[in-house]
Amino acid sequence: MRSRAALLPFVVTLTAGLGCASTSESSDDEYMSRDVLTQQQIQEVRATNAYEAVERLKAHWLRSTTPTSPLNQQRRTMRVMVYLDGQRVGYVDQLRRVEVAAIKYIQYYTPAEASARWGFGNGGGAILVVTQPSGP
Numbered sequence: 079m080r081s082r083a084a085l086l087p088f089v090v091t092l093t094a095g096l097g098c099a100s101t102s103e104s105s106d107d108e109y110m111s112r113d114v115l116t117q118q119q120i121q122e123v124r125a126t127n128a129y130e131a132v133e134r135l136k137a138h139w140l141r142s143t144t145p146t147s148p149l150n151q152q153r154r155t156m157r158v159m160v161y162l163d164g165q166r167v168g169y170v171d172q173l174r175r176v177e178v179a180a181i182k183y184i185q186y187y188t189p190a191e192a193s194a195r196w197g198f199g200n201g202g203g204a205i206l207v208v209t210q211p212s213g214p
Contacts, residue, residue: 113185113186113187114183114184114185114186115131115132115135115136115183115184115185116183117181117182117183117210119131119135120135120178120181120183120184121178123135125178126177126178127173127174127175127176127177127178128173128174128176128177128178128181128184128207129170129171129173129174129176130174130178131178131181131184132170132173132184132205136186139158139186139203139205140158140170141158142155142156142157142158142202143155143156143189143201143202143203155202156189156201156202156203157169157170157202158170158202158203158204158205159192159196159199159200159202159203159204159205160172160173160204160205160206160207161196161204161205161206161207162176162206162207162209163207163208163209164206166196170205173205173207176207176209180209180210180212181207181208181209181210182208182209182210183208184205184206184207184208185205185206185208186203186204186205186206187200187203187204187205187206188203189201189202189203191203191204192204
């Protein structure tokens with residue numbers, strides 16, 4: 079019985095430590111903010127279109143990539159694709175056609191994530207612009 083009593087402070091400390099180690103909402107928000115631009119963030123930078131908003135907040139999303147592989151001797155630039163409400167519309171220059179007032183959020187997908195979601199042809203990653211439903 080004495081050994082159980084000696085273990086009690088250890089168990090209480092361990093349990094309390096595990097409770098504190100759980101993830102909080104703020105860490106989820108930090109993860110989301112890395113790959114998503116919210117409507118509020120977009121409005122705060124006073125951009126007129128989606129391209130300007132991304133350029134001011136996450137300029138690295140706009141950059142094309144050049145994969146480097148010893149097996150692939152051809153150095154081919156992979157351009158970032160743009161999707162508007164799930165439909166492919168072209169490359170990053172198409173973001174200039176989307177007015178800020180219409181945007182609900184903008185999300186970036188890595189090349190692997192974009193290829194998994196939309197298939198081949200997304201080797202440079204993708205930017206998804208989700209718009210708000212229009213009027214009643």
